[in-house]
Amino acid sequence: MTMPPMLPPQPRSAATLALVAPAAAGRFALQCCKACGNFIYPVRNICPTCLSQDIAVTDAPAGGLLLSETTIRITGDPFFRERPPVRQGLVRADCGVTIIAILHRDCPPEGRVRLSLRLDRGGKPLLLAFPLHPESSEVADDPSLRDLTMDPAAAAAHLADPDRP
Amino acid sequence: MRHGYDGVVVTTPVTVPYQRFSPHAAHWWAGAALRGLAEASGIAHTDMDGLSVASFGLAPDSGISLTQHFGMSVRHLDTVPLGGASAVVSLRRAARAVQAGDADVVACIGADTNTPDSFRQALASFSRFAQDAVYPMGAGGANASFALLTRHYMRAFGATREDFARICIAQRDNALKNPDALMKTPLTLEQYMAARPVADPVHLFDCVMPCAGAEAFLVMREETARAQGIPFARLTAAIEGHNQFPGDPVQVRGGWARDVDVLYGMAGCGPEGIDVLQTYDDYPVIVMMQFEDLGFCAKGEGPAFVRSRDLRIEGDFPHNTSGGQLSVGQAGAAGGHLGLVEALRQVTGQAGARQVAKARRAMALGFGMINYDRGLASGAVILEAA
Numbered sequence: 001m002t003m004p005p006m007l008p009p010q011p012r013s014a015a016t017l018a019l020v021a022p023a024a025a026g027r028f029a030l031q032c033c034k035a036c037g038n039f040i041y042p043v044r045n046i047c048p049t050c051l052s053q054d055i056a057v058t059d060a061p062a063g064g065l066l067l068s069e070t071t072i073r074i075t076g077d078p079f080f081r082e083r084p085p086v087r088q089g090l091v092r093a094d095c096g097v098t099i100i101a102i103l104h105r106d107c108p109p110e111g112r113v114r115l116s117l118r119l120d121r122g123g124k125p126l127l128l129a130f131p132l133h134p135e136s137s138e139v140a141d142d143p144s145l146r147d148l149t150m151d152p153a154a155a156a157a158h159l160a161d162p163d164r165p
Numbered sequence: 166m167r168h169g170y171d172g173v174v175v176t177t178p179v180t181v182p183y184q185r186f187s188p189h190a191a192h193w194w195a196g197a198a199l200r201g202l203a204e205a206s207g208i209a210h211t212d213m214d215g216l217s218v219a220s221f222g223l224a225p226d227s228g229i230s231l232t233q234h235f236g237m238s239v240r241h242l243d244t245v246p247l248g249g250a251s252a253v254v255s256l257r258r259a260a261r262a263v264q265a266g267d268a269d270v271v272a273c274i275g276a277d278t279n280t281p282d283s284f285r286q287a288l289a290s291f292s293r294f295a296q297d298a299v300y301p302m303g304a305g306g307a308n309a310s311f312a313l314l315t316r317h318y319m320r321a322f323g324a325t326r327e328d329f330a331r332i333c334i335a336q337r338d339n340a341l342k343n344p345d346a347l348m349k350t351p352l353t354l355e356q357y358m359a360a361r362p363v364a365d366p367v368h369l370f371d372c373v374m375p376c377a378g379a380e381a382f383l384v385m386r387e388e389t390a391r392a393q394g395i396p397f398a399r400l401t402a403a404i405e406g407h408n409q410f411p412g413d414p415v416q417v418r419g420g421w422a423r424d425v426d427v428l429y430g431m432a433g434c435g436p437e438g439i440d441v442l443q444t445y446d447d448y449p450v451i452v453m454m455q456f457e458d459l460g461f462c463a464k465g466e467g468p469a470f471v472r473s474r475d476l477r478i479e480g481d482f483p484h485n486t487s488g489g490q491l492s493v494g495q496a497g498a499a500g501g502h503l504g505l506v507e508a509l510r511q512v513t514g515q516a517g518a519r520q521v522a523k524a525r526r527a528m529a530l531g532f533g534m535i536n537y538d539r540g541l542a543s544g545a546v547i548l549e550a551a
Binding site for chain 2: 008009011012013016041042043067068069070071072073074075076077079080086088089090092098099100101102110120124125126127
């Protein structure tokens with residue numbers, strides 16, 4: 001009997017599934033309030049600035065400032081427990097929100113980074129941060145990131161409907 | 166000007182000794198705490214007309230289910246889902262209820278159980294933001310969240326691991342006088358520094374050990390305590406604050422900083438008037454922030470403060486005299502009750518081998534709920550000897 005491949009933690013709010021489509025397309029997009037123009041993250045059902053509920057996922061500037069970082073060496077999660085330590089950082093995105101992202105191995109301990117929205121191996125949104133130098137830094141050159149993400153081009157089918165998760 | 170808590174007292178410190186793992190439900194631990202309250206106060210649980218409970222592990226139940234589970238008929242009922250701030254908030258609400266006459270005797274209980282997988286489950290589903298935007302990014306739990314805050318604090322204010330070690334080592338020394346503490350052996354600087362990294366710069370001895378346990382106390386009016394003939398402490402001041410300072414890019418202060426002047430104003434003293442301090446110590450960095458936010462030193466002076474003071478029971482700044490969560494263990498949502506119950510013991514002269522000489526005024530703090538990138542809930546109370 002073949003064991004099915006273990007998936008990363010899967011539960012997400014229905015609203016967060018709105019980030020799946022841009023993640024699959026390789027776009028860095030987040031919720032943005034159509035009334036006041038502020039970006040919103042983590043995903044909400046209402047804008048915390050003006051309480052409008054007219055919110056749309058919109059392409060966002062990908063720059064950010066890495067404020068702090070850690071390397072998670074011990075976890076009780078069955079998926080991450082079998083993998084090498086994950087570098088995680090707290091990023092102040094240029095679009096105004098704070099993002100907890102998985103860091104590419106070449107990210108400096110602080111300073112500017114480039115944010116990216118990807119799919120994890122379960123097809124759910126994952127936030128990554130890349131170094132500015134070299135500009136060409138990609139998932140492919142960090143074995144850890146390669147192992148954590150999924151390229152939708154290789155998937156036979158990928159469907160998600162945030163209104164009917 | 167806030168109304169004081171005139172006439173409100175806190176009695177009957179109860180600890181149900183902790184266990185690393187337990188086969189029993191959180192209800193079992195809460196029930197044992199309730200029995201402890203009844204035995205120590207002489208007030209039957211059926212005569213208590215208020216119940217306030219904090220627990221991560223009661224699902225699908227909440228406080229209402231416990232009234233029937235425990236055979237209580239109450240006029241004041243509260244389920245406080247605020248993690249490490251629950252004890253302070255329970256006490257604040259109960260105090261106003263008994264002060265106004267809505268209830269006479271409120272049992273405040275923090276209780277949780279711990280099974281080998283319950284902690285992971287709690288982390289995975291802690292909050293919606295955690296589920297969406299934190300846990301999937303490496304499943305580091307609170308260790309990783311506090312690692313981010315700790316690294317930033319170290320850079321911003323020059324704190325070193327040796328500074329955090331001072332807090333942890335002093336608390337371990339205190340814990341050796343507490344038979345209920347899960348940690349039974351001294352902690353040396355060498356052991357602290359050599360401990361395995363958990364989420365850099367957080368290492369093993371910066372982390373609390375999840376466990377099963379319960380803590381509890383009673384809130385009533387002074388005449389009730391006198392009629393019952395039980396020792397009591399006066400509640401002289403209390404504050405709470407949630408999601409304060411949301412504009413700070415990284416958390417360097419808790420909600421205490423906003424209302425610290427109100428706290429001392431109500432108590433009629435300043436930081437120098439506090440004889441014994443019980444901070445919320447799930448990680449040493451947050452202890453250092455509390456020293457600053459409650460005015461024992463200025464912001465950023467936490468490292469210098471711990472280098473210059475002796476934090477042990479017999480020291481010049483008695484702190485977390487039970488050993489705190491770092492050495493006693495963290496019984497889930499009872500973590501904040503640990504310090505409050507110890508503060509009550511200290512000012513009522515019931516701390517035994519851990520008694521601080523001339524402890525007349527104690528402060529107990531609560532902190533909790535890393536909803537996303539920071540702890541949202543904070544609270545503080547000051548108890549004074551009668």
